[in-house]
Ligand SMILES: *[C@@H]1O[C@H](CO)[C@@H](O)[C@H](O)[C@H]1NC(C)=O
Ligand SMILES: *[C@@H]1O[C@H](CO)[C@@H](O)[C@H](O)[C@H]1NC(C)=O
């Protein structure tokens with residue numbers, strides 16, 4: 001109570017944002033520097049993979065163009081990979097600079113961002129432009145956020161970069177979430193991943209540009225939006241786990257396939273972590289609805305059955321869960337596991353096991369974009385990843401985070417948020433067995449399901465330097481194994497055909 005009063009007294013400061021304050025906070029950087037210098041796993045194993053991949057190394061040549069598109073236009077091939085590989089590289093190089101202190105990496109990251117700010121005006125001509133707006137929007141904003149205190153960039157680049165992010169990306173994020181596109185006369189037309197990407201991007205650009213209106217717009221949409229990017233629509237039903245009766249959250253895309261459902265949880269982790277670093281606790285929102293959904297996904301994708309409530313948005317209907325791409329692993333689980341289990345002290349048995357599966361798949365850590373898979377397959381670049389570097393905590397780390405919670409709360413924005421954060425230490429309890437991850441360092445596994453075989457086979461060869469080779473050779477020769485196919489078509493479809501009879505606007509392509 002005393003702490004709350006103290007914090008309330010500091011509320012006049014509440015309009016300021018913490019920087020860096022999106023996927024990475026200063027405390028994450030400090031912790032990681034310590035882990036790397038002490039050569040502790042799993043951080044060290046992850047760091048080796050990170051610094052050995054091509055985009056973490058110089059020279060890096062930016063590929064900026066004036067117009068990108070996820071689709072071929074006339075005789076012009078799709079070229080959005082130029083943007084998503086550069087976004088991943090800019091984030092990577094900025095993070096490497098933050099950890100190692102070598103300004104060559106900051107300069108290279110700045111060069112990438114500046115070259116896009118100088119050129120980019122268009123991100124596509126059909127619906128897929130919104131995927132670029134959301135997915136690459138949040139990635140670029142995160143790169144810029146990490147670099148914003150690098151003086152040469154702050155003085156010559158940041159303002160121009162912010163303008164591009166607002167004009168080219170945020171404008172689309174908001175247009176889409178306000179359902180102004182013709183297809184969106186049914187506000188549930190687009191699957192959750194489309195809208196979650198816009199929420200992640202709008203929130204990130206709000207912080208990047210110190211714009212409270214934009215940040216609050218994204219938070220409000222998450223809590224109370226009318227489309228599938230609002231959490232109560234992204235996780236449609238609360239069902240009971242067989243045997244235990246525990247609540248589980250059925251995801252909006254569970255009847256569609258598991259690859260897109262995995263993307264939803266990757267994006268929900270991004271959204272909640274970005275908000276958390278600004279003092280807004282979306283992880284706990286509505287009985288930790290994100291976690292209920294993650295537990296449902298993880299249980300099913302580990303090979304266990306889950307209840308399924310019929311789903312329809314009036315355009316597509318599902319009566320059973322889809323086994324398509326079941327067992328899909330994306331880089332999504334470190335942030336969820338460490339937040340809910342380590343920081344909050346919650347039970348999250350399926351999420352815990354899914355992180356374990358992730359470690360087994362990728363060689364003892366959760367990797368990120370640029371280290372794995374073809375650079376032309378969007379699914380490897382939808383979110384930035386590197387959760388082991390950024391979020392993995394041991395018990396000592398958790399204790400020091402709790403200590404710092406009160407002192408950093410001055411930047412937090414609302415009474416509700418302050419109260420939520422103050423409760424964190426009370427809710428926390430010690431978790432045994434979490435250190436089992438620390439000893440994981442060998443790739444083991446081929447996943448048990450057919451659809452993830454391609455991913456894990458690739459993973460066993462990928463460990464560190466092999467990954468960049470794979471990325472550079474994969475381009476046009478890539479063979480779409482089932483797992484990769486799921487990635488490649490991650491979000492190229494929305495919720496199905498419009499019925500002309502009920503639709504006053506011309507039908508759009510699926
Ligand atoms: C910084 O990084 C560059 C590029 O890898 C390297 O050539 C240079 O030696 C590094 N500088 C220091 C001081 O380590
Ligand atoms: C903040 O962003 C909103 C859109 O979210 C925009 O209307 C407003 O002009 C921005 N404010 C500033 C100061 O740029």
Ligand SMILES: *[C@@H]1O[C@H](CO)[C@@H](O)[C@H](O)[C@H]1NC(C)=O
Nearest residue numbers: 219220221222223224225226
């Ligand atoms: C949710 O939005 C509706 C209108 O769309 C509004 O009436 C209501 O107050 C909002 N609730 C919250 C919690 O923001």
Ligand SMILES: *[C@@H]1O[C@H](CO)[C@@H](O)[C@H](O)[C@H]1NC(C)=O
Nearest residue numbers: 223232236237238285286287
């Ligand atoms: C929480 O979810 C339930 C449905 O499961 C919904 O009725 C309720 O309005 C939600 N509450 C908030 C605060 O979003």
Ligand SMILES: *[C@@H]1O[C@H](CO)[C@@H](O)[C@H](O)[C@H]1NC(C)=O
Nearest residue numbers: 352353356360433434436437
């Ligand atoms: C992770 O999997 C390994 C076997 O691969 C097992 O020994 C370990 O107990 C598992 N850890 C957790 C937390 O499930």
Ligand SMILES: *[C@@H]1O[C@H](CO)[C@@H](O)[C@H](O)[C@H]1NC(C)=O
Nearest residue numbers: 031034035038394395396397
């Ligand atoms: C956690 O890691 C730190 C280094 O970051 C180390 O000093 C500490 O002993 C570790 N704590 C536990 C419980 O392993």
